[in-house]
Every structure is written in structure tokens, then in C-alpha cells.
Amino acid sequence: MSGWGGPVRLELRMRLLHTSDWHLGHTLRDFSRAHEHAAFLGWLVETICARQVDVLLVAGDVFDSANPPAAAQELWFDFLARLRRESPQTRVIAIGGNHDSAARLDAPSPVLRALDVTIVGGLPRLRSELQLERIVVDVRSKSGERAWIAAVPFLRLSDLAAEHALEAPERGVRAVYDEVFDAIRARMGAGEALLAMGHLYMVEGRISELSERKILGGNQHAIPVELFPADVTYAALGHLHLAQGVGGRDHVRYSGSPLALSIDEAHYEHQVVLLDLERGRLAALEVLRVPREVEVVRIPARGALPLPDALAELRALAPAEALAPARWPFVEVAIELARPEPSLQAQVADALFGRAARLVKITRVLAAGEPKLRPSAVRALADFTPEQVFRERWSKEYPGDPPNELLGAFHEMVETAAQETR
Numbered sequence: 001m002s003g004w005g006g007p008v009r010l011e012l013r014m015r016l017l018h019t020s021d022w023h024l025g026h027t028l029r030d031f032s033r034a035h036e037h038a039a040f041l042g043w044l045v046e047t048i049c050a051r052q053v054d055v056l057l058v059a060g061d062v063f064d065s066a067n068p069p070a071a072a073q074e075l076w077f078d079f080l081a082r083l084r085r086e087s088p089q090t091r092v093i094a095i096g097g098n099h100d101s102a103a104r105l106d107a108p109s110p111v112l113r114a115l116d117v118t119i120v121g122g123l124p125r126l127r128s129e130l131q132l133e134r135i136v137v138d139v140r141s142k143s144g145e146r147a148w149i150a151a152v153p154f155l156r157l158s159d160l161a162a163e164h165a166l167e168a169p170e171r172g173v174r175a176v177y178d179e180v181f182d183a184i185r186a187r188m189g190a191g192e193a194l195l196a197m198g199h200l201y202m203v204e205g206r207i208s209e210l211s212e213r214k215i216l217g218g219n220q221h222a223i224p225v226e227l228f229p230a231d232v233t234y235a236a237l238g239h240l241h242l243a244q245g246v247g248g249r250d251h252v253r254y255s256g257s258p259l260a261l262s263i264d265e266a267h268y269e270h271q272v273v274l275l276d277l278e279r280g281r282l283a284a285l286e287v288l289r290v291p292r293e294v295e296v297v298r299i300p301a302r303g304a305l306p307l308p309d310a311l312a313e314l315r316a317l318a319p320a321e322a323l324a325p326a327r328w329p330f331v332e333v334a335i336e337l338a339r340p341e342p343s344l345q346a347q348v349a350d351a352l353f354g355r356a357a358r359l360v361k362i363t364r365v366l367a368a369g370e371p372k373l374r375p376s377a378v379r380a381l382a383d384f385t386p387e388q389v390f391r392e393r394w395s396k397e398y399p400g401d402p403p404n405e406l407l408g409a410f411h412e413m414v415e416t417a418a419q420e421t422r
């Protein structure tokens with residue numbers, strides 16, 4: 001019941017907005033995403049103002065690479081400055097993800113602190129001691145609600161105690177969180193919330209086929225959801241690009257990425273999460289869909305078309321003048337072929353000439369009943385994940401699956417290589 005003349009409700013309340021995996025600087029087959037990122041960040045500032053958000057949580061992978069281009073860094077700093085101007089009461093807390101360089105993200109911290117921006121790029125240790133004063137963040141809303149945040153960044157094996165690092169990394173991760181939680185419990189008062197941030201892969205996290213296998217580094221570091229004990233009011237997670245609560249829990253949650261970072265993620269419901277705390281309890285949780293600035297189109301939506309039909313559909317796309325080039329849809333086309341077609345690339349390019357479309361992928365599907373060539377024989381190397389290539393190679397020499405430690409080492413190598421080549 002609401003109406004005139006009711007008592008003014010003076011509640012303790014805090015509103016937080018949880019987002020992650022922006023991957024600023026990302027490119028999709030050489031096409032810049034800067035326009036989409038700028039649109040998202042503009043929308044985010046407007047949303048934070050309109051919904052009067054007290055605290056913004058960014059759960060890792062701010063940047064797509066350890067060495068982001070200047071334009072990506074400009075987006076980040078420009079966003080922080082604009083937020084400060086337009087919503088000066090909003091605090092920002094950001095942790096590093098596996099794509100971020102911890103040191104690079106941390107570097108401007110002393111300046112950003114003056115803008116109420118707290119950054120924990122890498123796990124701060126002094127000799128072997130956790131620097132708890134940097135990981136434990138306490139925030140207060142205008143109305144006086146207080147919350148404590150365990151701002152734990154993505155943990156690398158080198159962050160974990162030596163006795164855990166190789167044998168049982170999940171125990172090492174747990175030891176870090178437990179130490180931070182204990183420090184918070186020793187400080188927090190009644191009616192105050194305990195929140196966690198993390199950039200990690202939880203055991204019950206759902207991933208969709210192929211698209212995210214590459215970001216997981218195998219499953220060997222999957223962490224059980226019990227990492228977050230019952231007194232954790234909300235865990236703001238990053239790493240998986242598909243928005244979801246973990247294991248049926250609403251309050252242990254991946255916000256997912258705000259835009260599709262591969263064509264396989266086009267169907268995700270990209271979103272951010274608004275949460276309200278009231279006297280230490282989670283009072284409300286609301287999902288806000290991120291407006292889509294650029295469409296991702298697959299032709300056809302499922303399966304594949306014979307070449308003439310596929311080309312006809314491409315020619316039927318909107319003309320180039322219909323949209324600003326930065327908004328032209330990303331297009332994947334799947335073509336069914338009776339035999340290899342050497343001029344395929346050129347025919348597709350020709351059909352798309354003058355269309356509002358950016359071609360990111362041609363998927364070739366050999367028609368059923370084709371005698372000799374197995375489909376895999378004509379798949380491009382780019383259609384395989386590094387892990388699939390690794391497994392293929394392994395199976396040529398050894399029986400069974402490669403051992404987990406080896407897969408883990410392989411993924412760590414791939415990740416390092418990927419970061420160094422950007």
C-alpha cells in the first residue's frame with residue numbers, strides 16, 4: 001500500500017550494480033568493438049544515475065588483454081571520470097580477471113582512490129602475508145547501510161600457498177577466501193552484509209558448447225560453490241560470459257558479459273545485476289538487459305544452406321547506407337557444399353558487397369552422403385579450440401585422455417601465449 005500522508009520511511013539501504021567481463025579492446029575477427037563498448041558504458045552511467053546506485057562492482061576482465069590498446073584504456077578512464085561527474089556518490093570496486101594484467105590494472109590505483117575507485121588487480125601479498133587492508137573493502141550508502149566486500153581478484157597458481165598450488169588449487173583458493181572472510185567477520189557489526197567478489201569458474205557453472213571452453217582453461221580449477229559460506233549475502237562473480245546463478249542459487253551469481261565476445265554468445269541475454277541490501281540482508285535482486293547496439297546474425301539461424309540460397313540471403317541484407325558502419329551486424333554464414341568450392345570466399349564477399357554486414361565467419365558443411373571427405377577434413381583450424389587440437393595430437397601418441405595436470409599446464413601456456421601476442 002502506498003499513498004499520500006504515509007510516514008516517511010527512513011530505511012538503511014544500499015543498491016549495488018554487478019557487472020563483469022567487459023573485455024575492453026576486444027576485436028571480433030579484426031573488427032573493433034569500441035563502438036559497442038562506448039554505447040554500453042554510456043548506458044551504464046545513465047543506469048547508475050537513474051537507479052541511484054551506491055556501489056558498482058566490476059568482477060574482472062575489464063580489458064581483453066594484458067596489454068590493452070590506448071583506445072581501450074581511454075574508454076576505462078573516461079568511464080570512471082564520467083561516472084564521478086554524473087554520479088559522485090557512487091563507489092567503484094573492480095577486481096582483475098585472468099585477461100587483465102594485474103599490475104597494469106593496479107598501477108593507477110593511487111590516483112583512482114581519490115575518485116572513490118578501488119582496484120584490486122592482483123592478490124596483494126607482502127612477503128607471504130595477504131594485505132588484508134587492500135582486499136577488505138567496506139562501503140557505506142548515503143542512508144547509512146554498511147557492507148563489507150571481499151574483493152578477491154582472479155587467483156593465479158602463484159598466488160596460492162605452495163602446498164596447495166599444484167596438488168589442490170581449489171583448496172588454495174578456499175584458503176585465501178577463508179582468510180579474507182575471517183578478517184571481515186572480525187570487523188563487521190550486526191546488520192551489516194558480507195559480500196564477495198571473484199573471477200573464477202565454479203563447479204556448477206553452466207557453459208555453452210564450445211564458446212566458453214577456451215576461457216576456462218580446462219575444468220581443473222573448478223571451485224565448489226561451498227567456497228561461499230551461508231553468511232555471504234551475495235557473491236558477484238566474473239569469468240563465465242553466460243549470466244547465471246550458480247547451482248540454483250540466485251545470490252552466487254555471474255553477471256555475464258555485456259556483449260557477445262564470440263559469435264556463439266550471440267544468443268546470451270546480456271545483462272547486469274542490481275541488488276538491494278537492507279540491514280545486511282539481500283532485499284531485492286533485479287536483472288537489467290543491456291541494449292544491443294550491434295546485431296549478430298547467423299545465416300541461416302540453424303543448420304546450413306546450399307550456396308545459391310546462402311548467397312541470395314546475403315544479397316537480401318540491408319544496404320550499407322541503412323546503418324552507420326559501426327552498427328553493421330556481424331554475420332556468420334553456414335554453407336552446405338557438395339564438394340569443396342575454391343572460390344567460396346570471393347563469392348561470399350561479392351554477395352555482401354554494398355550490404356550493411358561484417359563477415360566474421362564462413363562455416364562450410366559438406367552435404368551428407370559425400371563419399372570420401374569427412375567433415376573434419378574440411379574444417380578450418382580456426383574452428384577448433386586449442387584444447388581440441390591438443391587432444392587430437394595426444395590421441396595420436398597415447399591411449400586415453402591426457403592427464404589433468406598436463407591439460408592444466410597446456411591451458412596456462414595457451415593463456416600466457418595469448419596475452420603476450422596481443
Ligand SMILES: [Mn+2]
Nearest residue numbers: 061097098239
Ligand atoms: Mn575471464
